[in-house]
Amino acid sequence: MNNQLIRVGTIYIPVKDPASSSEWYKGKLGAKLNYLDDEKAILNLADISLFLVKAVGQTSNFFDVNGAERFILTYEVDGLEALASIHADFRERGIKVGEIENRGHAGRNFVFSDPDGNKFDVWSELSDEFKRS
Structure with a gap:
């Protein structure tokens, strides 16, 4: 079957501040930062891409x-x-x-x-x- 799901590629996680959250993920968990702007940070951790997305109260x-x-x-x-x-x-x-x-x-x-x-x-x-x- 060629149309099966293979793996989870990305998880989206709401955060208050992508920059400070990405520092925590890098420093505490060893994640690698791939991209950062005011609304999101993209990191690699445990073979998954984590998108830390700026959100309010979630x-x-x-x-x-x-x-x-x-x-x-x-x-x-x-x-x-x-x-x-x-x-x-x-x-x-x-x-x-x-x-x-x-x-x-x-x-x-x-x-x-x-x-x-x-x-x-x-x-x-x-x-x-x-x-x-």
Whole structure:
């Protein structure tokens, strides 16, 4: 089938100030800045293009049916040791992180937030496609 979706290329994230947010993503997460103007910043992180788009009073988060605030994106690391290591590293860098959780499925997770309150998840289970790389 030639018309199948292959990968996620870009994620759009609302931020108050693209310039200061891009500095946070570069400094705290190691993202690479590709473009910046007054309304957006384009960065590469974990093989995905992040568009930080200037917005007012919004985050990318949403509320599930039980009222829990959720994230739009889960990053993967290779194993529990890698998860614990990046969790500790994020704390040392001053990133707002939650506790490592057991959610009743394979692996463990934790949630972190950017300065604008956008939440992201990190999971200890690496997708098979990347295990083969």
